[in-house]
Amino acid sequence: MMLFDDYLLLALVIVTALGAVFVRDLFSGVLTLAAYSFFLALLWAGLGAVDVAFTEAVVGAGLSTLFFLVALFLTSHQEEIRKQFKVQMMALGSLGILGFLLLFGSVDLPVVGDPESLPSKHVSSHYLKKSLEETDTPNVVTAVLADYRGFDTLGETTVIFTAGIACWMLLRRSDDSAT
Amino acid sequence: MTSSLPGFLFAIPFFAAVVIPVVGFTNQKFCRPIALGALVSLSIVSVIGLSEVVSHGPLSHEFGGWAPPIGIEWVVDGLSGLLMVAISIVSLITLVHAGPLVEKELPGRVIPFYSLSLLLVAALGGMVLTGDLFNLFVFLEIGSLASYVLVGVAGGRSLHSAFRYLILGTIGASLYLLGVGYFYAETGTLNMADLAQRLPEVIDSRAVLTGLLFIVLGLAIKMGLFPLHGWLPDAYTYAPNSCTPLLTSVVTKVPLYAFVRIAFWVFGMTTVSTQIPILVVLGWVGAVAAIVGAYLAIWQESFKRMLAYSSVSSMGLFMLGFSLGTETGFAGGLFYVLADTLMKATLFGVAGAAFYQCGASTVTDLVRLRENMPWVSSALLISALSMVGIPPTAGFFGKWHLVVGALEAEKYFAVAAILVSSMLTALYFFRMFQRVWAETLPLVDPHVLETPFPIKMSLGVLTFGLIALGLGSDLVMGLIFESAIPKGF
Amino acid sequence: MADIVLYRPHFVAFIILFLLGIYIMVVSLNLIKKLIGMYLMQTSIILFFITLAVKKDSTIPIILSSTTAVTPEAYANPLPHVLMLTAIVVGVSTLGVSLAMVIALYRQYNTLEEDQILGKMQ
């Protein structure tokens, strides 16, 4: 899996991420973010996570971008240009600590692609071996999502429902006379 | 022992929360009875659950019928049962209290208010009862989304503070998720009990250390532990009065519970005090938080902001208690969590009632309570005595056990921190009462409303609860010692 | 250090995206920019989890033949995929709520810059 196209996609992902952050025009930023999502979806398809890639393409690149664009249409497009760019030392310092922790911990993480690593063996091998027999579902991701960890999925659907109620509560004022 | 009871602990508030908007669509009047009915039955079921735990040991529920490392399980044991009882009862009382306020403050948004409050209760229950790290993250996010919106719904400053809360809260949740990822990478499991068995083999791994640090950091943001409490004062000050009692009494306690569960049950006492000594650090952080929070509270003019800083101080005391490393300290910390849940619900309830009736929001304004609102001012008096730690209120016994625990552990800085923070607390409440009772009344507004019955009743019940918890502290401490203490002390 | 860059390119990308996201969330004064940072941070964590699921020479976790015994080494680990499906949905829900807050703030203060909002509050 450690192919050339992985490096290429990772580079593209980082470049688009930087672009989305440093473009002044927020429209361009959001559209660059959509491109970023698509590159991520490609990356994940390449890494074998087809369901995640599909969801990222549909939800990340589609729905999130749509929400961003609607918000931009209703507000303003342009980020304020500030003369003096202040570097926040506190923020940079805490980022340095975080980055150090990430690098410090990374040494003992399993190597990418190692089939003998613990996450690939313990619980997940049960899912791979048994899901067809126990749930009659060839797509193991669906079996785990909807059955073995179906309760998480109920929680996840509830998260979206909570967001729906939340947006209703925050933004709709004039119409709530359903008595 | 497997049981279907934890399943009902999830199903009751969840179904009520989803049914409320569907039913409220036809008639808005149904919302409040459904919400209160659900919380009453939730309280009854959780009390039954706790009594079952005391008599028969922990109850577990395997969702989907899959045994733990494969599926997700919920566990009611002494600690989670106790917290579940506290959450369900306190949220019931605070929603009773919110009834008159919400119709005045949030007209036209009654349906989403009740729905979100119940989703919040369901999520807090889920975080308390779950035995799975990722499931905890999902419920953390449901609860967080609900509380961001309940903070921000009043618009203006409240909305801005809610946005900051959202940004910091999302960083906290992401750090937590990242920590879970590190644990998963090292052990291949997400179940807490399974993780507790597998962690000792890889405890020297740097990834486990980093993962634990990320989880503690993420949860510390969520619980508003000093110095990561940046979102807390504004959010508590500007949140609508109908939401603050629920938000301030339970929402920050549950991430604290998650930390306690991970540190003492998944890692175990010996690991977090010797191999990865985070307890030492957190003890000092707690001591500083207790003093600094109380000190900052003295200088606040707004009553709710003063209470917000006193929450920062209380969070420091809990952390101090849990990190003492003795049974008494742990039990005292837990008892103080329960007491503080009641105290914060009472105090913010008083703040809401005062603003509702006579527009009082600053400490000086509280003078108007004196003549017109005997219920509200006596609730204020008793909860303030409890905050300071005067017997026979619950706050006194909480602090007493904390001090005893600190003396047993021979950690004199902790004793000093508890005493100093109590003195500072006494100072700001004394200053408040001096203004309320010693100053002359500016002008009595004859048009002050009669305190609505739900507010009177809920404040009365909370105040009674504070004294009852104090008088029955031996019983509760016995329960804690018997079934809610982790192994390894 | 050099080892990490050479052998763990995904991890390096994850660190860059994660830190960039948090930095923008905390430091940027534009509310939409903050949310772009939030999106980067959330997706970077997904990247971290997905790399845990990779196995060399494996295929996607869909088991087509029911007769032969399944060798887990031949399929990618499905569990992180499931967790990250949840995380993506959680992310988009948080984004929806936060954009609703941004729109509501814009209605009241007519700006997306945090310092100007704070100024108008005084």
Add this chain to the structure above:
Amino acid sequence: MIRPHDSVIVHTLARVFIPIIQLFALYVLIHGHDSPGGGFQAGTLFAASFILPVIAFGIQGSLTVLERRAVILGGIGILLFAGIGLVPLLLGEEFLNYGELPIPGMEASAKRHLGILGIEIGVTIAVAATAVSIYYSLRERGEGEGN
């Protein structure tokens, strides 16, 4: 502000794409068992098929009551999901244990297969309706402004 686009190309393409998207969403939903996809993806695609005409043609008149309260349909989707899970709990088994659903003459694995399909339908309804509702909430303007 968002206005309906008056280009012929946009209108025609929108008319062509809406049924295709819905058909694809159904395919994704039903084939979630043995190919990538499932409730969330299908729900988002359905939501897209309802949002696309709003972008292309604009909203005719004001929103209908149902459009304002699409989130209720989301609630019904979740109730379908959780209701399937509640049946085994009321029968004394575990929440969401589809293997114990009271369907006579079926093996546990077949029941689980069916249960997965059922909850995926619930998820699809919930996600589609809620996403549409969030979209409407976001684009609705403040009081008095109307559309």
